[in-house]
Amino acid sequence: MILKSFPEGFLWGVATSAQQIEGSPRAGGRGESIWDFYSSVPGNIEDGSNPWTACDHYRRWREDLGWMKGLGVGAYRFSISWPRVFPRGWGALNEAGLDFYEELVDGLLDAGIVPFLTLNHWDLPQALQDRGGWPDRSIVDAFTEYAARVAERLGDRVRFWTTHNEPWCIATLGYEEGCHAPGRQSPEEALAAAHHLLLSHGRSAAEISRIVPRAKVGIVLNLSPAWPASESEGDRDAARWFDGFFNRWYLDPLFRGRYPNDAIADRIARGHLPGTDLPFLREGDLDEIRSPLDFLGINYYSRTVLRAGPDGRPKGVAAGPEKERDEMGWEVFPRGLYDMLLRVHREYGPQALYITENGTALADEPDREGRVRDVRRIEYMRSHLAEAHRAWEAGAPIHGYFAWSLLDNFEWGHGYGKRFGLLRVDFATGERTPKESARWYRETIAANAVDIGGPSSSSRRYP
Ligand code: FCB
Numbered sequence: 001m002i003l004k005s006f007p008e009g010f011l012w013g014v015a016t017s018a019q020q021i022e023g024s025p026r027a028g029g030r031g032e033s034i035w036d037f038y039s040s041v042p043g044n045i046e047d048g049s050n051p052w053t054a055c056d057h058y059r060r061w062r063e064d065l066g067w068m069k070g071l072g073v074g075a076y077r078f079s080i081s082w083p084r085v086f087p088r089g090w091g092a093l094n095e096a097g098l099d100f101y102e103e104l105v106d107g108l109l110d111a112g113i114v115p116f117l118t119l120n121h122w123d124l125p126q127a128l129q130d131r132g133g134w135p136d137r138s139i140v141d142a143f144t145e146y147a148a149r150v151a152e153r154l155g156d157r158v159r160f161w162t163t164h165n166e167p168w169c170i171a172t173l174g175y176e177e178g179c180h181a182p183g184r185q186s187p188e189e190a191l192a193a194a195h196h197l198l199l200s201h202g203r204s205a206a207e208i209s210r211i212v213p214r215a216k217v218g219i220v221l222n223l224s225p226a227w228p229a230s231e232s233e234g235d236r237d238a239a240r241w242f243d244g245f246f247n248r249w250y251l252d253p254l255f256r257g258r259y260p261n262d263a264i265a266d267r268i269a270r271g272h273l274p275g276t277d278l279p280f281l282r283e284g285d286l287d288e289i290r291s292p293l294d295f296l297g298i299n300y301y302s303r304t305v306l307r308a309g310p311d312g313r314p315k316g317v318a319a320g321p322e323k324e325r326d327e328m329g330w331e332v333f334p335r336g337l338y339d340m341l342l343r344v345h346r347e348y349g350p351q352a353l354y355i356t357e358n359g360t361a362l363a364d365e366p367d368r369e370g371r372v373r374d375v376r377r378i379e380y381m382r383s384h385l386a387e388a389h390r391a392w393e394a395g396a397p398i399h400g401y402f403a404w405s406l407l408d409n410f411e412w413g414h415g416y417g418k419r420f421g422l423l424r425v426d427f428a429t430g431e432r433t434p435k436e437s438a439r440w441y442r443e444t445i446a447a448n449a450v451d452i453g454g455p456s457s458s459s460r461r462y463p
Pocket of ligand 1: 017020165166169222299357404411412420
C-alpha cells in the first residue's frame with residue numbers, strides 16, 4: 001500500500017441537500033417547493049414516492065450531527081430550503097425557517113465542523129415557478145433578495161457560500177428534458193433559465209460579499225469529460241457538442257464572460273435560438289456573471305461517451321459492456337476526475353477548487369449480521385481520491401472533498417431506490433446504520449491520506 005497525504009487543512013466533508021433529506025414540508029411555516037408539487041403528480045417519481053418524510057432530518061438533525069462527529073468530518077455541505085425562508089418565494093421573510101438553519105450551524109460550529117452552505121439545491125418555491133420560474137428574469141431579484149437575507153442572518157458564522165448547485169441540471173433536466181421539476185420541455189426556456197441562474201449567481205455573490213466581507217463565495221457545477229466513442233469525425237464532433245452544451249456553457253460565462261460560439265451555433269442549428277443575439281442577454285449581464293469566484297465546486301460522478309446518432313445528432317452511449325457501472329447506470333471512471341480538475345485548472349484558472357460531490361449508488365443491503373459491506377463504494381471513493389491527489393500534485397488547487405452523501409436519501413426522479421449514503425437509512429423507521437464505507441472514510445479522514453494502491457493494497461483490506 002502506498003499512502004499519499006493531502007495538504008494540511010484539506011477539508012474533508014460530507015454533502016446533502018435540504019429537499020433530499022429534511023422532510024417536514026409544512027413545519028415552521030415552510031412553503032411548497034417545485035419538487036413537492038412535481039412529486040405529487042403520479043408518474044413523475046419512479047417509485048411513486050415523495051420527499052415529504054425523506055430522512056426526517058428536520059427532526060433528527062442532532063442525531064445526524066452526531067454521526068458526522070463520529071466520522072470526524074471537517075466540513076458539512078448542506079443546503080438551505082428556499083421555501084422555508086420565503087414560503088411564497090418573495091415578500092415576507094419567514095424567520096422560523098432561518099431559525100432551523102441557525103441552530104444547525106451553531107451545532108456544527110460547536111462540533112468544530114465547518115458549515116459549507118448552498119443556497120439553491122433545486123427546491124425553488126412553487127410560487128416562483130407559478131410566476132415563470134428560472135426562465136423569467138424577475139427571478140434574479142428574488143434569488144438575490146433570498147441570498148441577502150440568509151447572509152444577514154448567518155454571515156457572522158458561515159464562511160463558505162455556494163449560490164447554485166448544478167445549474168445544468170436545473171435548466172436542462174427541469175426545463176428542457178422535463179424529467180426533473182418543474183417538468184417543462186422547452187429548449188428556449190432552458191436557455192433562459194441557465195442565463196438567469198448564472199446572472200443571479202453573479203448578482204447574489206456580489207451581495208453576499210458586501211454583507212459578509214470575509215465570505216468565500218462560489219458556485220457548484222456538475223462537470224463530465226466528453227469522450228468520443230471512436231476516432232471518427234462524427235463522434236469527435238458529438239463529444240465537442242456535449243462539452244459545449246454541458247461543461248463550457250457554464251464555465252465560459254463564469255470565467256471568460258461569454259457563451260461558447262460553437263455551442264451557440266449548435267443551438268441555432270437546432271432551432272433553439274433565433275440567432276447569435278441571445279434573446280435573454282442584456283448589456284452588462286456577462287460582466288456580472290464573470291465577477292471573480294473565490295472557489296469553484298465540482299461535482300464529479302462519471303464521464304460521458306458520445307457518438308454521432310443515425311440522424312447525425314450526438315447521442316450519449318454506454319462505454320461498453322465490460323465497464324463497471326453503478327445503480328444509476330453511471331460508469332465508474334476515476335481518471336475523468338483527474339482530467340476534469342486539471343483541465344479546469346489550466347483552462348480557467350479558478351483560485352480554489354473543491355470536489356463538492358463524489359459518490360456512487362449501490363444496492364446496499366445489510367447482511368445477516370446487519371452490516372452493509374459496500375466494498376465497491378470504498379473502492380469508488382478510494383480510486384477517485386487517488387485521482388484527486390494526482391491532480392493536486394500536478395498543480396490543481398484542490399482544497400477539499402465532500403462525499404455524496406452522508407445519508408441514503410430522496411434521489412429526485414428516482415425516489416428512494418438509489419442509495420448513495422455512507423449511512424444506510426431504513427426509510428420505514430428512519431434508523432441510520434453506518435456502512436463499511438463510513439468506517440473507511442473515517443480512517444481516511446483521520447490519516448488525511450489516501451491509499452493509491454501498490455503491491456499489497458487492494459479493496460480487500462476493507463472491511
Ligand atoms: C447530483 C445532485 C445531488 C445528487 C447526486 C447523486 O447531481 O447534486 O443532489 O442527486 O447528483
